[in-house]
Amino acid sequence: xxxxxxxxxxxxxxxxxxxxxxxxxxxxxxxxxxxxxxxxxxxxxxxxxxxxxxxxxxxxxxxxxxxxxxxxxxxxxxxxxxxxxxxxxxxxx
Numbered sequence: 001x002x003x004x005x006x007x008x009x010x011x012x013x014x015x016x017x018x019x020x021x022x023x024x025x026x027x028x029x030x031x032x033x034x035x036x037x038x039x040x041x042x043x044x045x046x047x048x049x050x051x052x053x054x055x056x057x058x059x060x061x062x063x064x065x066x067x068x069x070x071x072x073x074x075x076x077x078x079x080x081x082x083x084x085x086x087x088x089x090x091x092x093x
Contacts, residue, residue: 001052003059011039014056014063016047023047026056026078035093036064036071038078057081057088064091 001023003016011029015022024043028036038060043052057078064071070093073079082092 001055003055005059005063011037014059016052016056018047021046023050024052024056026053026060026075028060031072034069036060036069038071038073038075041075041077053077054081061088061091 001016001018003014005014006012011027013028014026016024022044024041024047026038027040027042028038031037038057041053041056061071063069069091071082071091072093073082082088
């Protein structure tokens, strides 16, 4: 499984790929120069139950740390993981 970032104007998405197939995406937008909003998470039905959403979130958190961004999870899935995982709350705003 590979995850890569596709940046767009004021945001972008993290894409999880398994071979040549898109397993899931996490869409974010930038509220300002240092604040990422997680807008939406979607996992391909063929990959549900395999932890793809968590893999996407962990990659986003690493990216946020590397760029000194704070994160506001607006999507319900991301919100629930931030509540469960103490180790990622350092980027939470």
